[in-house]
Amino acid sequence: MHAAVVRSFDRPPRFEEFAVPVPGEGRLPVEMIAAGLHPRVRSGADGTHYTSDGRLPLIPGVDGVGRLPDGQVVYFVAGDGDPGTMAERSVVDPRRAVPLPDGADPVTIAAAMNPAMSSWVALRRRIAFRPGQGVLVLGATGNAGRMAVQIARHLGAGRVVAAGRDPERLALLDGLGATDVVSLAGDPDQADARLGEAAADVDVVLDYTWGGPTERALPAVLTRRADRSAPLDWIEIGSMAGREITLPSAVLRAAALRLMGSGQGSVTARGIVAELPGLMAELTRGTLTADARPVPLADVEEAWTAPVEPGRRLVLTVSA
Ligand SMILES: NC(=O)c1ccc[n+]([C@@H]2O[C@H](COP(=O)([O-])OP(=O)(O)OC[C@H]3O[C@@H](n4cnc5c(N)ncnc54)[C@H](OP(=O)(O)O)[C@@H]3O)[C@@H](O)[C@H]2O)c1
Known part of the structure; x- marks a missing residue:
């Protein structure tokens, strides 16, 4: 598969071939559709996030929208220690995944949920x-x-x-x-x-x-x-x-x-996941508006350092 791959903390990720992740116990494979480039993703990719263990190479991405083997499209938050979501394939902990409501736009959801x-x-x-x-x-x-x-x-x-x-x-x-x-x-x-x-x-x-x-x-x-x-x-x-x-x-x-x-730790993962469907419903209904800019995953290296209009969220997309 192809993925955004970080090989050095002082360089942006590059679109490269990478081994398909093998789901461990309690995980499912997922075909990625869209993943947001949030500040948390940047700090993970440059090694400055407090959870960074300094290990390379890594695939960035902490959440996203993907398709499960049964065809269901879900939004999910990557589990601790799981590979990142800026790849053609990743893995999902089903306890951290919720189905997208009918009519939801994967790019908007990937941009706005975090x-x-x-x-x-x-x-x-x-x-x-x-x-x-x-x-x-x-x-x-x-x-x-x-x-x-x-x-x-x-x-x-x-x-x-x-x-x-x-x-x-x-x-x-x-x-x-x-x-x-x-x-x-x-x-x-x-x-x-x-x-x-x-x-x-x-x-x-x-x-x-x-x-x-x-x-x-x-x-x-x-x-x-x-x-x-x-x-x-x-x-x-x-x-x-x-x-x-x-x-x-x-x-x-x-x-x-x-x-x-407030964040992961001060609220349990289960507590956070329980809030996701209600929030997604409001985003799908249009009660809450987001400003997403989709960019193909293949362009990750350029997109990473290109200026982004303030208030817009880059979303890396994988074409089916
Ligand atoms: N705990 C959680 O659950 C959680 C979840 C999501 C995000 N976050 C955190 O929330 C923060 C914001 O995320 P985001 O997605 O909104 O990022 P963002 O879209 O990149 O926006 C960051 C904003 O910070 C403002 N800023 C930067 N330096 C500033 C300064 N010195 N004084 C005042 N404003 C400053 C900028 O506004 P101006 O252009 O007006 O200066 C900028 O628009 C990040 O730290 C992120 O990690 C936490």
Whole structure:
């Protein structure tokens, strides 16, 4: 078969011949149709993800859409230690696979499930989110952030404050359910004031940035709360701006901050899989919109480093 193959962590994968993976116990073979090029896939392929064991060669790809031997088309999340999904064939743990609903577009599903799952699972599995609550999406201009805005509204948020840098992507969020849009660009003190005023009294923060923007947003929001004892669930989901923060102790004392993360580990694999059908149904219905750009798997090397329009997700496709 052919696959995207990483042979060195400092070079993009190349389209090469590779041995067909042999399914181990509890796995099924799958013919791949589409796999998304998510940030998590890039960090796996350049060896910087925390799960990277440094072994090469590897096939990147953490999820995708494929056809099982019985003809069923499924979305699945690759199991720990299983080969990647950017190949003509891979393997599936059936416990991590769900059938695509009728009418679902495999490319849209492959593009959207990973970014959409991040907020869907956080709001449904990490906290007791209630309709009417206010949500701040920190880093709302990426694929996951834009989905988070739509999903928060869909799940009943009363207010959604969308904060990010890219002005064009920010402008689109109004039409997708944001009630307030805050630019994090420009003078940092002024950006803090804008953010603090708009988001002072939210109940939940979905944080895709971490690093510097989070270090500034925490005091900006907490110190402006009308009722500092009102709980604020701050959910760390992504780390686009840094892997670490410095957290002054006063921040934790100053307000009823509940700091947590959401992702594999903090939610069980079974819990995540249980959320997939509901999310896929909304994507298929068109309640949630995604911006996918399909690229043939054979073009992976070029596509990997080519500039991508912000907010668009590359999807590598295998022709039947
Ligand atoms: N835990 C989970 O379950 C889960 C699931 C999916 C994704 N994630 C994580 O979520 C994050 C976002 O994923 P994605 O798919 O949305 O990626 P993406 O589409 O590539 O978007 C990333 C966005 O991050 C923003 N950004 C980068 N540096 C920034 C900075 N210094 N300050 C503010 N914004 C910054 C950029 O927005 P601007 O252009 O506006 O700067 C960019 O659009 C990643 O870290 C990913 O690994 C987590």
